Amino acid sequence: MSSAGRGAFGRTASLVYTLAITEFKRRYYGNALGYFWTLAKPLLLFAVLYLAFTKILNFGGGVPDYPAMVITGIVLYNYFAETTGEGLYGLVANEGLVRKVPVPLLVIPLATALRCFFTLCLNLVAVLVFLAIADVPVTWQWLQFPLLLTALLVFSSAMGALLADLYVPFRDMGAIWEIGLQLFFWTAPIIYPIEAVAPEVRHVLMLNPLAVIVAQARHVLIGQGAPSVTEAMASPAMVAVPIGIVLAALAASILLYRWITPRIAEQL
Amino acid sequence: MRPIATNCRRPVASSLVPSGRVKAATDSATGLKDAAALGAAKPSARKPAIVLRGVEKSFRVPLHRRGTLKERVLHPFTPMEVEELHAARGVSFTVGEGEFFGIVGRNGSGKSTLLKLLAGIYQPDTGEIRIEGRVSPLIELGVGFNPEMAARDNVLVNGTLLGLSRAETLQRFDEIVEFAGLERFTELPLKNYSAGMLTRLAFSIAINVDADVLLLDEVLAVGDVGFQEKCFETFRRLHKAGKTIVLVTHAMATIRRFCSRAILIEQGRMVKIGDPEDIAELYRETVAREPGAGPEGDPRGARYGDGSAEIEEVWVEDELALRGNSFEQGGWLTICAQVRFEEAMEDPSFVFVIRSEDGRNVFSSATAASDAGGGAFEAGERIMVRLRFRNHLGVGTYEITPCVAHPEGRRWADARKDFSAFAIRGDGWTGAMVDLPNEFAIERKPSP
Numbered sequence: 074m075s076s077a078g079r080g081a082f083g084r085t086a087s088l089v090y091t092l093a094i095t096e097f098k099r100r101y102y103g104n105a106l107g108y109f110w111t112l113a114k115p116l117l118l119f120a121v122l123y124l125a126f127t128k129i130l131n132f133g134g135g136v137p138d139y140p141a142m143v144i145t146g147i148v149l150y151n152y153f154a155e156t157t158g159e160g161l162y163g164l165v166a167n168e169g170l171v172r173k174v175p176v177p178l179l180v181i182p183l184a185t186a187l188r189c190f191f192t193l194c195l196n197l198v199a200v201l202v203f204l205a206i207a208d209v210p211v212t213w214q215w216l217q218f219p220l221l222l223t224a225l226l227v228f229s230s231a232m233g234a235l236l237a238d239l240y241v242p243f244r245d246m247g248a249i250w251e252i253g254l255q256l257f258f259w260t261a262p263i264i265y266p267i268e269a270v271a272p273e274v275r276h277v278l279m280l281n282p283l284a285v286i287v288a289q290a291r292h293v294l295i296g297q298g299a300p301s302v303t304e305a306m307a308s309p310a311m312v313a314v315p316i317g318i319v320l321a322a323l324a325a326s327i328l329l330y331r332w333i334t335p336r337i338a339e340q341l
Numbered sequence: 342m343r344p345i346a347t348n349c350r351r352p353v354a355s356s357l358v359p360s361g362r363v364k365a366a367t368d369s370a371t372g373l374k375d376a377a378a379l380g381a382a383k384p385s386a387r388k389p390a391i392v393l394r395g396v397e398k399s400f401r402v403p404l405h406r407r408g409t410l411k412e413r414v415l416h417p418f419t420p421m422e423v424e425e426l427h428a429a430r431g432v433s434f435t436v437g438e439g440e441f442f443g444i445v446g447r448n449g450s451g452k453s454t455l456l457k458l459l460a461g462i463y464q465p466d467t468g469e470i471r472i473e474g475r476v477s478p479l480i481e482l483g484v485g486f487n488p489e490m491a492a493r494d495n496v497l498v499n500g501t502l503l504g505l506s507r508a509e510t511l512q513r514f515d516e517i518v519e520f521a522g523l524e525r526f527t528e529l530p531l532k533n534y535s536a537g538m539l540t541r542l543a544f545s546i547a548i549n550v551d552a553d554v555l556l557l558d559e560v561l562a563v564g565d566v567g568f569q570e571k572c573f574e575t576f577r578r579l580h581k582a583g584k585t586i587v588l589v590t591h592a593m594a595t596i597r598r599f600c601s602r603a604i605l606i607e608q609g610r611m612v613k614i615g616d617p618e619d620i621a622e623l624y625r626e627t628v629a630r631e632p633g634a635g636p637e638g639d640p641r642g643a644r645y646g647d648g649s650a651e652i653e654e655v656w657v658e659d660e661l662a663l664r665g666n667s668f669e670q671g672g673w674l675t676i677c678a679q680v681r682f683e684e685a686m687e688d689p690s691f692v693f694v695i696r697s698e699d700g701r702n703v704f705s706s707a708t709a710a711s712d713a714g715g716g717a718f719e720a721g722e723r724i725m726v727r728l729r730f731r732n733h734l735g736v737g738t739y740e741i742t743p744c745v746a747h748p749e750g751r752r753w754a755d756a757r758k759d760f761s762a763f764a765i766r767g768d769g770w771t772g773a774m775v776d777l778p779n780e781f782a783i784e785r786k787p788s789p
Contacts, residue, residue: 084504084506087501087506088501088502090507091497091501092485092498095487095494095497095498098490099487169481169484169485170484170502172457172462173480174460174462174478174484174485174502174503175460175461175476243409243410243413245410245411246410249410335464336464339400340400340401
């Protein structure tokens with residue numbers, strides 16, 4: 074708004090931040106165990122998978138720093154699952170807001186993405202603890218990690234925004250997306266190292282942006298023979314595919330929210 | 342911010358404007374006067390703050406809601422059935438800077454849609470809306486309020502939603518709670534606030550937004566009398582300070598007291614624009630023309646269906662098959678409906694719903710359930726549907742909603758809300774909705 078001396082971007086940013094921080098505070102407000110619970114979810118999932126794979130299936134023994142690899146993957150996946158899983162209900166759950174005040178609707182999925190990002194930051198502390206236990210050295214490679222987080226943030230919020238649009242006419246999207254998330258979980262190299270996958274399958278898996286982010290995060294944070302994404306791909310040029318998917322999702326969500334979502338929101 | 346608030350909405354189809362006006366004038370069922378001409382008759386001498394030109398808005402309401410992807414995949418060729426709802430048809434008017442402008446109309450007339458169009462929550466299908474300056478839409482008070490959070494957080498959220506920056510909201514926080522008289526409760530979660538406190542807080546944020554144009558929807562109807570006066574005082578002050586105010590309301594007293602001009606809307610069309618006294622009078626007449634449709638009630642005679650059948654007439658008969666409007670308590674009554682089929686139909690179901698004055702469903706019966714009737718009907722055929730029932734209704738008046746549905750039971754062929762009314766009289770007024778057959782038993786307990 075011109076009278077306030079700031080543009081549409083400033084308003085969007087301040088709305089996203091305010092909505093995200095308020096909801097984040099609400100969830101942990103007056104709840105001493107709040108942080109513990111955020112941490113508990115990925116840690117418990119880690120414990121279950123770790124036990125199942127190393128003790129029951131006798132798997133992972135040959136993978137260096139296997140626990141650190143698994144927890145890194147789980148925390149990153151957890152962000153994707155939370156942002157898209159909760160973002161899906163964004164427009165419907167915020168019907169009051171959508172229909173009663175003129176807000177740029179992209180604010181809603183973005184606020185969810187930002188709030189989940191706060192949780193991700195807290196969870197990354199757990200990752201650091203595991204890395205420290207594994208005695209993983211801090212290298213210059215770590216500087217790549219924020220870049221990967223940015224890609225994850227963009228991909229997850231764009232997916233969340235698109236799913237929120239789909240959920241308005243198709244109320245079974247919630248159930249469908251749960252299956253979708255399972256697919257993302259098992260096709261990303263979270264509990265298995267990417268180098269253990271047969272090349273022809275691996276080349277396909279490495280087209281999925283989430284799988285690429287998880288694999289590359291392991292490569293830069295842990296190293297220890299973990300292949301980089303370009304090594305895991307059919308050819309280094311293939312890296313354009315996951316990047317292209319992320320950018321396409323971003324462009325699609327921006328265009329959709331500019332032109333179509335306001336109409337969809339009227340149907341709520 | 343969406344384009345509407347940036348003062349420069351691109352004209353979507355301004356060439357449609359003249360035809361839109363003509364259409365509004367000729368189509369007008371009430372045929373009162375050429376709305377556009379009336380708008381021009383009292384030109385606002387001031388600089389325009391709001392300009393609407395040929396604004397059209399319709400909603401496509403799906404007849405059966407809540408689709409699923411599974412349904413779409415399994416039945417890809419079944420067209421989605423929708424009903425067009427015209428909420429604004431060729432609306433054109435100008436509000437001058439600093440004007441106090443009223444929008445009047447019954448429920449469902451499209452006045453709230455108009456306000457949402459002005460606020461930029463809805464986008465017009467065609468036509469142009471231009472607003473100069475910062476807009477504060479008070480469509481609903483306290484949007485985004487979270488009951489578990491304290492006032493401070495909620496003021497921050499609500500203020501940001503209404504267009505303030507975080508810094509601005511924090512700066513005004515003291516002013517806001519002071520106006521609301523809630524200085525002592527800023528750290529209390531909103532769930533512990535009374536309804537009055539909530540309203541005061543919400544209203545206080547809304548008027549501290551510093552807008553040039555205020556859009557108000559019935560917010561005056563809430564809160565205690567003392568606070569209402571305070572609100573009125575605020576409106577007067579804002580009006581004096583040169584703010585443009587648009588108010589949607591049912592309260593004619595408010596229109597008379599504050600507005601410099603007003604507009605009457607009916608079925609999305611402008612009926613009249615001009616002096617608040619005239620508008621209030623006209624509104625009263627419109628409401629009076631249709632008894633049973635109080636200003637707060639649903640639009641009587643709302644109609645749904647694809648028109649493949651038409652319910653032409655509905656009435657009630659007593660045991661002697663005498664048609665009437667009011668009946669004694671007890672005995673049997675028969676609801677009769679005359680239906681004409683526009684298309685051939687097999688096994689349609691017929692439904693009657695009887696509702697009490699306060700809109701509760703008292704009784705409802707459908708052929709699908711009791712399995713009378715049915716069969717195949719030809720296009721052009723006229724039939725009578727009769728529902729005989731034992732009259733256990735209490736004293737009062739009742740509305741009948743007759744419906745004809747397609748066999749799948751999902752699609753209405755015709756459904757006419759509160760199409761016909763009848764009364765039950767008697768001296769046994771109990772204040773209860775039904776008078777069920779009953780008997781008392783009083784027994785003395787044998788003493789041990």
